[in-house]
Amino acid sequence: MQTKSTRRGLGAGLATVLLLAGVAAFAGGNSAVADANTTTAVSAGPATFTQAVPAGQPSQYNLPLERCANGVNYPISGANPVLSEPVTTQFASNVGLSEHVTFSGNQYYGTWQIVFTNTSSEVLSTDCALLVFRAPSGSDNHGYTSTQQYGHPQEDYLEVPRGDGTSFYIVRLDFHDVPLNQRQVASGQSFTYFLAGAPNSAITLAQIRDSLKFTADLDLKSNQSLVQHYGTNRLSN
Template identity: 80%
Template sequence: MHKQSAKKGLGAALGTVLLLTGIAAFAGGSPASADANSTSPVSAGPATFTQAVPTGQPSQYSAPLERCANGVNYPLSGANPVLSEPVTTQFSSNVGLSESVNFSGNEYYGNWNFVFTNTSNEVLSTDCAVLIFRAPSGSDNHGYTATQQYGHPQQDYLEVPRGDGTSFYIARIDFHDVPLAQRQVSPGQSFTYSLGGIPNSVISLEQIRDSLKFTADLDLSANQALIQHYGTNRLTN
């Protein structure tokens, strides 16, 4: 199943899971990184963790397996709280991951690819995981890919401009209509989150990489408190 993620606010379809048996470096220069188009990987999170296993079948929407299948917008009445929180300057995760960022494109447009590898000893379900990071403002395309050629993800998503040419991006990866195995990443396997937009030299690839906080859903709460706290929007597919 292959769907393309939509421009923020237009509610069109999301990018879907593609087969990536290995992650290759992307070609093309970027003003956001003067001397390279790819960062080195950094690691965070524990090698072992406990993640609750949801019950239920695909398309059984009342079951825990499909807890993130449906969603709504959570509009905020005031300033987004992310603007007053400390800026993340070191990659963090509640599960064992490595992360690198590469850029494919030119000075007019390109894609930042956040490449994650499961460095833990556990099988990781990325369903309902939340990513928060900083990157150039004005992204118009964003999606998730993994080592499996299947899956049916959509997103709860929000861009929060900082007013300095960068924005905070908040995204929850939400699967539906596929078995649990198609939502999982085994030890050593990789998955990628991509963000498309116009480069801006105000932030480097390394700063983008180090700004990311990854929160896996370990207790079947769906990270619901996070997405409501930040006022995300549900993108349709």
């Protein structure tokens, strides 16, 4: 299954985003095929890293494995701080990843897929990872897929319009009710964040790619300080 969110759903609650198989084909090895609808791949982050392993079993909500299973909204007053922060112009990550962006659709509507491949020598848990990137405003469909067939992710999510036809999108990936291995991406494997909406000439695929900052949760602190800093909303399951 794959579920979708709509702009209406963002107000009333987001349907679950579920894991799917078969995304590895988009990764294209070390680089993506360069054409009008696909960027080349760029890489960032260290080849090795240390990521704390959470204790607990699925549905044990008081233990670290389920640390991001439940969440609340963190409204902030005034302008969102992301609007005053330096714009990321080169893909950044605290773990070894490559990333490229593909687009399918037309001038009226389409889907962007931000495809990551674990280029490190470590197994990466994407649980509680935070993504910040820029893309056309008004996305009405977004979610997560992976070469891992199973899992139960949801999101802490926020769109912050810039007023120029683009928005910042701030997303924390939150898993629950599945074992650790269903939250992980092995070395060489891929995962994808996708969003859909109307294209806008204010931003290119390469600029979307280069705007992204990926922060894996390495210390079991859930990227909580960033979630609260940006005032994300918990999207319902």
